Amino acid sequence: MSQWPIRRPTEHAAIRAACRSPRxxxxxxxxxxxxILAYRAKDRxxxxxxxxxxxxxxxxxVGDQ
Structure with missing residues (x-):
């Protein structure tokens, strides 16, 4: 039986890369x-x-006040 959740190494690599690059x-x-546009279009x-x-x-x- 497999463990849940299934590990996805590419997902972790993508998250690490996104954290390193400023957007x-x-x-x-x-x-x-x-x-407002998303609300009016009912796009949750x-x-x-x-x-x-x-x-x-x-x-x-995160954490700035």
Whole structure:
């Protein structure tokens, strides 16, 4: 019987690579516009992604206050 969850080494490598490379963030106003568009389109996944990006752009780094 296999263990759950199944290990995916490529997934871990992709996450490590994404953490190493800085990604420029869009201005908060643009991200809020995209959040509103996703809400109006009833796109739950797009809304969630946009909300996370707004928070990331607003805080700059995790733990900043």
């Amino acid at each position: 420029p963030l869009l201005p908060v106003e643009v991200l809020l516009d995209r959040l 996944e797009g809304f969630c992604i946009a909300a996370h990006r707004v928070v990331r752009a607003a805080l700059k780094e």
